[in-house]
Amino acid sequence: DVKVTQSSRYLVKRTGEKVFLECVQDMDHENMFWYRQDPGLGLRLIYFSYDVKMKEKGDIPEGYSVSREKKERFSLILESASTNQTSMYLCASSLGGFVETQYFGPGTRLLVL
């Protein structure tokens, strides 16, 4: 079974703090994704990585950056957290090629005060 793990289930941070969300997958997947989930808006793609050190902006990249130094690990960074970044953050991975099926981690619920 594919396993995607996220470093924290719940996180509380203050406005202006730098926040790191970590994601690890154990199935040697090429692709990794970061989404945020807000009620009524579904899942919106923040960033996508298709290889080590490679990244592509999603639909809502503003205020976020990412890092992929190793194939199994994909980090989402909030450079200066703001209250409108309070949300559920979901990491996912997929095999690559034309296989679209994505496997999700349990999510990190972030509250920015």
Next chain:
Amino acid sequence: GQQLNQSPQSMFIQEGEDVSMNCTSSSIFNTWLWYKQDPGEGPVLLIALYKAGELTSNGRLTAQFGITRKDSFLNISASIPSDVGIYFCAGPYVGGAQKLVFGQGTRLTINP
């Protein structure tokens, strides 16, 4: 950008009832995926559809790939309490098969 419109946004049903939800797009999709998210967890893939007209079942769940390739349907028969959650449809971005676009979700609540 691409959008998937999912309806209804929420459903409140009695245990044992059947459930139907659908997803529509303004553009053609070659793949439709249905995910379920249990409370407090990440989404899990339920069913994948790859061919127009395809009807696929997974236990009490049945999903269909619309003939026009612009819609898909998910049915749940004889609902049980563990069916509670949010159901998402998804399809690949045009020109970027490795990225998915998701619907807004259908939140299912079941009264025992």
